[in-house]
Amino acid sequence: MTGPVRRRTVLGLAGIAAAGPLWTTAAAAADTPIVKPLPPEDFTLLGTNAEMRWDSPHPVGDIVPVSRFFVRNHTATPRLDARTWRLEVSGDGLRGGPVTFTYDDLLRLPSQTITAAIECAGNGRGFFTSQQGQTVAGTAWRLGAIGVARWRGVPLATLLHRAGLARDAVDVLPEGLDADYVTGGVNLGRVRRPLPIGKALDDVLVAYEMNGEPLPPDHGFPARLVVPGWIGIASIKWLGRIQVSRTPLDSPWDTQYYRLTGPGYPAEGQLLTRQNTKSVFELPWGATLAPRREHVLRGRSWSGTGGIRRVEVSTDDGRTWRTATFTGSGRGWQRWTLRWRPEPGEHTLRARAVDRFGVVQPDVEPYNTQGYLFGAVVRHPVTVR
Numbered sequence: 001m002t003g004p005v006r007r008r009t010v011l012g013l014a015g016i017a018a019a020g021p022l023w024t025t026a027a028a029a030a031d032t033p034i035v036k037p038l039p040p041e042d043f044t045l046l047g048t049n050a051e052m053r054w055d056s057p058h059p060v061g062d063i064v065p066v067s068r069f070f071v072r073n074h075t076a077t078p079r080l081d082a083r084t085w086r087l088e089v090s091g092d093g094l095r096g097g098p099v100t101f102t103y104d105d106l107l108r109l110p111s112q113t114i115t116a117a118i119e120c121a122g123n124g125r126g127f128f129t130s131q132q133g134q135t136v137a138g139t140a141w142r143l144g145a146i147g148v149a150r151w152r153g154v155p156l157a158t159l160l161h162r163a164g165l166a167r168d169a170v171d172v173l174p175e176g177l178d179a180d181y182v183t184g185g186v187n188l189g190r191v192r193r194p195l196p197i198g199k200a201l202d203d204v205l206v207a208y209e210m211n212g213e214p215l216p217p218d219h220g221f222p223a224r225l226v227v228p229g230w231i232g233i234a235s236i237k238w239l240g241r242i243q244v245s246r247t248p249l250d251s252p253w254d255t256q257y258y259r260l261t262g263p264g265y266p267a268e269g270q271l272l273t274r275q276n277t278k279s280v281f282e283l284p285w286g287a288t289l290a291p292r293r294e295h296v297l298r299g300r301s302w303s304g305t306g307g308i309r310r311v312e313v314s315t316d317d318g319r320t321w322r323t324a325t326f327t328g329s330g331r332g333w334q335r336w337t338l339r340w341r342p343e344p345g346e347h348t349l350r351a352r353a354v355d356r357f358g359v360v361q362p363d364v365e366p367y368n369t370q371g372y373l374f375g376a377v378v379r380h381p382v383t384v385r
């Protein structure tokens with residue numbers, strides 16, 4: 001059971017068929033920015049990315065269907081063929097030479113299914129500007145750069161052990177098969193970000209299914225990492241290679257990006273790992289509600305620290321607070337409701353979550369130049385008339 005999986009070829013597609021229909025059957029097609037349909041009532045397009053709209057007419061439960069899940073692409077979705085796809089594990093952090101896994105190998109290994117959020121570190125970035133009047137670099141997401149799905153795959157620990165992980169390996173560097181990321185005339189190479197071995201061996205999945213179907217092209221087909229609790233960039237899509245090293249590794253995605261930089265931080269910045277805590281109302285921005293009638297306000301809160309203890313909601317811009325009622329399974333994120341019978345006028349709603357350690361969302365998020373991890377309470381305007 002412990003022997004590494006060597007260069008096997010996929011002779012039959014039985015394993016693939018068992019997992020559901022293949023997304024790509026013919027020769028690889030040309031790259032498309034995003035493959036799946038992006039109806040405007042469900043998504044806001046932001047460059048090469050698509051944000052989930054919280055005010056969509058199609059509400060989501062605990063699990064976000066693929067048709068609603070946000071997409072964050074540095075370049076474009078590659079169309080990969082599972083029959084020729086290979087995952088290579090290599091580097092001086094292995095006891096022996098490189099080991100290659102096929103799609104079929106993955107499907108045959110013992111699998112695990114988890115419910116986990118993937119959230120961009122830039123989720124909420126737009127509020128640095130719209131709420132705090134600060135200029136930051138990067139995609140101006142509102143709060144829809146998050147989704148929760150059921151992911152099935154092979155624990156990364158299983159693959160690393162089968163590949164012959166050395167006892168003194170410290171870092172792994174997973175790399176995507178999408179095109180090199182070129183920005184400002186500089187080619188930064190394939191999208192990749194080192195992961196410390198402790199996290200890699202803990203709860204990281206090499207996922208090949210999302211919500212019971214093979215991963216869709218936009219979300220990493222044939223396989224991606226799912227790194228629970230950590231910023232989205234850790235969950236590398238279209239996985240092609242994992243370098244394993246006995247010395248610390250770097251990439252522009254941990255030296256140049258995904259660090260907190262600016263006046264309050266050390267010159268080299270502060271490395272980002274976990275997501276913070278956020279809350280959202282599932283209401284249009286500036287929604288109009290009928291007066292003197294009971295409304296059920298819906299929202300949800302989530303945290304990279306692992307859970308939500310309590311959510312408090314204010315319907316009077318922070319003067320008074322009531323505790324929201326939890327609904328749903330609480331897996332991935334915590335849905336909640338609050339009853340409200342409003343008087344006519346302009347109102348500002350606020351929701352603040354308390355995470356499992358008792359830490360409450362702040363009123364102001366300290367500034368960082370790239371606008372990561374906006375976790376302040378968002379002031380949501382509504383009109384009652």
Ligand SMILES: Nc1nc2c(c(=O)[nH]1)N[C@H]1C(S)=C(S)[C@@H](COP(=O)(O)O)O[C@H]1N2
Binds near residue numbers: 075147176191233
């Ligand atoms: N290969 C590759 N992996 C990637 C990215 C990418 O552009 N290329 N984007 C990352 C970022 S920044 C985020 S937030 C998540 C988004 O995952 P999703 O598009 O499935 O929602 O994927 C991560 N993995």
Ligand SMILES: [Mo]
Binds near residue numbers: 072120121233
């Ligand atoms: Mo991201």
